Amino acid sequence: MMGGMEKLTDRFLRYVAEDTQSDPHSDTFPSTPTQRPFMEMLADELRAMGLDDVTVDADGYLMARIEANTDRPAPAIGFISHVDTSPDLSGKGVKPRVLLYEGGDIVLNDSVTMSSERFPELKFYRGKHLIVTDGTTLLGADDKAGVAEIMTAVGEIAAHPERPHGRVCIAFTPDEEIGRGVDRFDVERFGADYAYTVDGGRAGMIEYETFNAASAKVTVHGVNVHPGYAKGKMRNALRLLQRFDAMLPDERPENTEGYEGFYHLTEIDGGVECAHADYIIRDHDRAGFERRKETFRSAAMSLADGEVSVEVDITDQYYNMGEVLSGDNYRIVERAIESMRRIGIEPTVTPVRGGTDGARLSFMGLPSPNIFAGGENFHGKYEFVAVESMEAAVRLIEEIVYSAVGYEA
Numbered sequence: 001m002m003g004g005m006e007k008l009t010d011r012f013l014r015y016v017a018e019d020t021q022s023d024p025h026s027d028t029f030p031s032t033p034t035q036r037p038f039m040e041m042l043a044d045e046l047r048a049m050g051l052d053d054v055t056v057d058a059d060g061y062l063m064a065r066i067e068a069n070t071d072r073p074a075p076a077i078g079f080i081s082h083v084d085t086s087p088d089l090s091g092k093g094v095k096p097r098v099l100l101y102e103g104g105d106i107v108l109n110d111s112v113t114m115s116s117e118r119f120p121e122l123k124f125y126r127g128k129h130l131i132v133t134d135g136t137t138l139l140g141a142d143d144k145a146g147v148a149e150i151m152t153a154v155g156e157i158a159a160h161p162e163r164p165h166g167r168v169c170i171a172f173t174p175d176e177e178i179g180r181g182v183d184r185f186d187v188e189r190f191g192a193d194y195a196y197t198v199d200g201g202r203a204g205m206i207e208y209e210t211f212n213a214a215s216a217k218v219t220v221h222g223v224n225v226h227p228g229y230a231k232g233k234m235r236n237a238l239r240l241l242q243r244f245d246a247m248l249p250d251e252r253p254e255n256t257e258g259y260e261g262f263y264h265l266t267e268i269d270g271g272v273e274c275a276h277a278d279y280i281i282r283d284h285d286r287a288g289f290e291r292r293k294e295t296f297r298s299a300a301m302s303l304a305d306g307e308v309s310v311e312v313d314i315t316d317q318y319y320n321m322g323e324v325l326s327g328d329n330y331r332i333v334e335r336a337i338e339s340m341r342r343i344g345i346e347p348t349v350t351p352v353r354g355g356t357d358g359a360r361l362s363f364m365g366l367p368s369p370n371i372f373a374g375g376e377n378f379h380g381k382y383e384f385v386a387v388e389s390m391e392a393a394v395r396l397i398e399e400i401v402y403s404a405v406g407y408e409a
Contacts, residue, residue: 012148016140019092022084030174062172074166078195081146082176086379095134108135129387139383141375146198153397197358200372203389208369209322211282212289224273237275247299321362339399
């Protein structure tokens, strides 16, 4: 297994060296010019592996497949990851380091230390090979770990045509981190009956429930008067927005967990005359989601009077894919759970406190639960991934493929 570990690790380190950060302020698709060349590089690698029908379309989506090599009845199974990294922190000039973790704190650089007390998840990785940052950028395991795992697994599958399997469909998407990952995804062209997004966290995790999600913007038009003569006249839009935020229930990301929803203030700007605030609204329960949106509108409207006007714009982003992955479709989740157990991984079913491309794909007719890619502490300088977790994800992908036709690799 050491040779495979080195191959997988080398691939991942090569991928994170490519800057593919997405940009929420861009109007292009993909949002940054660096994502498509990375897709083309992956496409060339897939062609070299012998995969069929490898394309990067005009919108930057990479799709490929390995056709079935058996007459045994089998579903067409897809695996999907995204190539972009979060705009929250730079993904340029990533300088990863591989270390054997033996416990305690990890010094990333002279001024940045990953404390085992602050990051208690480190206790799960004693004796594992961790890939960490140099403390100045994110790592990019979200989701280049998933990309490297899919690439490694399909390379192994393609290299062993004697092993029976059904059709395997591969897709890499742009701009997932800014919510546009499947805006132009062609489900019919992809050709899978169902899929797994390889974009989760710790080894063993499988997620089939997400938030219901909306973005929200509040714009307050106040009254600006020279501050020396403002008594009884000024209506400061910035302070009105502060008042609005205080009206919302104290259900925020920093004090919620599990299935608890929240209101999250992400940006505020403007001045006395006019000010804007951006929020995201999240709830796992659809009825609770609708109540949150109504609470938000009511609080905003309460600011308005004869002098102050308020505009509210709420846009639904995605819905809880658990609505789709229930009933007969829950079997897709069970197949992943059974595959994990067969290769010695204890499954952990958790709700996603966020969303995945699979949430929207599930409502587009492609049921797509999320399986682990192995990373931790995404979107920041403390991001890391264990090589052993990545290896486990490769084994899981292969097991899902082979077990669908009853083959034991």
